[in-house]
Amino acid sequence: MADHSDKQMVPVIPSRIKYFPENRLSAINDGRLFLEIQVFQELIYALIDTGATKSYMGLRTLVVLTRNNIVPIHQEPDMVQLAEGSIIQTQGVYQIPVYLDNRPTEIYCQYIPTLSNDLILGLDFLQRHQIIIDTAQRKLLFPDQVIKLSVLEKPGLAGIRGLDEEQLQRLNNFIEEELQQFETSPGKTHAVEHKITLKPDAEPQKQRYYPRNPAMQKIINEEVDQMLKDGIIEPSSSPWSSPIVLVKKSSGKYRFCVDYRKVNQVTVPDGYPLPFIEGILSRLKEAHYISTLDLKAGYWQVPLNKASKPITAFTVPGRGLFQFKVLPF
Incomplete structure (x- = not known):
């Protein structure tokens, strides 16, 4: 340098x-x-x-x-x-x-x-x-x-090496066998329960739903049916209500989201610092094997505490009010 x-x-x-x-x-x-x-x-x-x-x-x-x-x-x-x-x-x-x-x-x-x-x-x-x-x-x-100075025995820096044919076949067989046991619906952690903390003077935020054409409303109804089946949401009588937003994904499908901007304005932000990617990678420099796990709908795997559920309520035209049982997108 x-x-x-x-x-x-x-x-x-x-x-x-x-x-x-x-x-x-x-x-x-x-x-x-x-x-x-x-x-x-x-x-x-x-x-x-x-x-x-x-x-x-x-x-x-x-x-x-x-x-x-x-x-x-x-x-x-x-x-x-x-x-x-x-x-x-x-x-x-x-x-x-x-x-x-x-x-x-x-x-x-x-x-x-x-x-x-x-x-x-x-x-x-x-x-x-x-x-x-x-x-x-x-x-x-x-x-x-x-x-x-004495010599320190220390592993060498991590390198990248591909699998040989036998290892690759064993890996593919393992993946095919294990995939059959994977659930299509997201799991749920028991290690933590999320709490939404409101500001002392916070009042319930109630917004009108965004009008949708029949095709988009059909997608919303299908998503709501699936979330009810999977235990993601439940019927609600909350004084809170936020509008639904459909976000188009790169695959062409739509992700069901809720516009919580008004809710965020009356909640206390969490200042917990996220780790630097550079720091994480630096700690992995001596690793021999590095794997990643992509959790299916990761937010939905974190349950909400009882007091926080009504804050997440949203309106479905013609069907009523629902609230999340887990952390929403």
């Missing part, structure tokens, strides 16, 4: 930080060298990169620091050029005190959300401490001391 800034940082060491003095240098299968550092109660793998002018950290290291109330010493963003030529923006500078073979020191890192490595130690760290790397012997050479 090449840095595009000449800014000087004034370090401030937080007095509450404690790092544990266990450091080991390891070679990953592709020949790169990593330094294993225990940060609080987490092991962080720091890539030794002489091609990086500064040191950088990824999402996992940020999570560890944030969990322990460590804030950036500098918020101003910086521009960094990656090895393949693209330029990205950093998000703050952090100071990480560490021990290297019982030697207290600190690392100044810029945070890059999309960085796949937990930590990259660049030339700034190596030059500041006048460290020489002996890659053959896996040693860090300080001016007044030679530190020999």
Whole structure:
């Protein structure tokens, strides 16, 4: 990485930080060298990169620091050029005190959300401490001391390899056998029950239904019949009512939805942060097998608590009022 800034940082060491003095240098299968550092109660793998002018950290290291109330010493963003030529923006500078073979020191890192490595130690760290790397012997050479670091046994980075003919046949046979046991209607989790939280001054929202032509109304009636059969909805006498919306899918079919915009205006939003995709992918970098499961109508697999059901009510012309028993789209 090449840095595009000449800014000087004034370090401030937080007095509450404690790092544990266990450091080991390891070679990953592709020949790169990593330094294993225990940060609080987490092991962080720091890539030794002489091609990086500064040191950088990824999402996992940020999570560890944030969990322990460590804030950036500098918020101003910086521009960094990656090895393949693209330029990205950093998000703050952090100071990480560490021990290297019982030697207290600190690392100044810029945070890059999309960085796949937990930590990259660049030339700034190596030059500041006048460290020489002996890659053959896996040693860090300080001016007044030679530190020999033990080798960490660590799996190589994940690769992609296709199935052979026998494995592919076994997989196909397994899928065909298991598909016969799959239910056509969505399941239901017993691990959680969703609650819709209303604002203190919230009043029931009642809207008129959207007029539909006979063809669209036929689709609505068919969807309602199926949802009643599957236990997704039930008849209601709620003071709430929201209009039905049919959303056309890429397949040409329609998805049954309800326009809850008015309801959303009187509910308390949930600020729980969704995880970064980059962070999830970074945690999978050592996996041998990665699978995905697509839940059928995933929202409908989460039940609603009793008080929330009336809030989801919707009108079906000529048939009355219904409410969801599960989380609606």
